[in-house]
Amino acid sequence: MLTSPILESLPWLEHGFGTRQAPLSQDGMASLKQIHSSLSLVADRREGCVGEGDALVTGEAGITVSIRTADCLPILLADPVGRAVAAIHAGWRGTHAHIVTETIGRMRSEFGSVAANLVAAIGPGIGPCCYEVGEDVARLFGMERAGRLDLASENVSQLIEAGVPLDQIGVSGRCTFCDPVQFYSWRRDHDRAGRMISFIGVLHTRKNTKSAGTRETSRPALSDFQIRRRAPASRRSFLRLRRPAGYDPLFLGTGCNKASRAQRPAASG
Ligand SMILES: [Zn+2]
Secondary structure, three states: OEOOHHHHOOOOEEEEEOOOOOOOOOOOOEEEEOOOOOOEEEOOOOOEEEEEOOEEEEOOEOOEEEEEEOOOEEEEEEEOOOOEEEEEEEOHHHHHOOHHHHHHHHHHHHHOOOHHHOEEEEOOEOOOOOOEEOHHHHHHOOOOOOEEOOHHHHHHHHHHHHOOOHHHEEEOOOEOOOOOOOOOOHHHHHHHOOOEEEEEEEOOOHHHHHHOOOOOOOOOOHHHHHHHHHOOOOHHHOEEOOOOOOOOHHHHOOOOOHHHHHHOOOOOO
């Protein structure tokens, strides 16, 4: 399981991005029937399918929201002030429909979240090294002809436009197509591709932190200990963008090796 240091710094939540080597199950988590939309839903249960959509939000301790991906981007959001979280499935359709913007709007209306406070982590997905799209899709993203789409950069741009500060956005930079050992890739494996689970949940709301008489700096609760045992130290695979200004999309384009490019199939939408 991969974790993002920018989210690990928040002791009131748990999160992770599953891999082939460390597969996760959605048992005990709220999930979605994913439809490549910009729909976000508030998780109303601890386990099972909440409904059709591509983002799940919650501000309730004990509810873990989860999504499945294999090339599409898993994006996790956290509001450290209101203690609300979101798990987002963003492929090209959801990205074009601005699913991160829609989800931030949902967090604002449900939990009073302010974009400037949000922390975001973009997990492994197909990278610009491997994601060739046809002209129809390319044009949706302002490209003049078929070419390579950088989904992570598109979503970082949308997060910034929505008001999330660049230094509160972490990007994995890992390409699912390039690494068949760690990741499933729908483009590479087609029907044989499994799905990777990404999740985020609130461990302690402010209210129950206070009532328990503890502070974040106090000794970890039992649940914290369990979470740490579940999470191996693979955080170095995450890049944290620290550039205060002059956002450079090329900075995100890491994690792919040239050798695998020869195996890339012909472009197909
Ligand atoms: Zn790649």
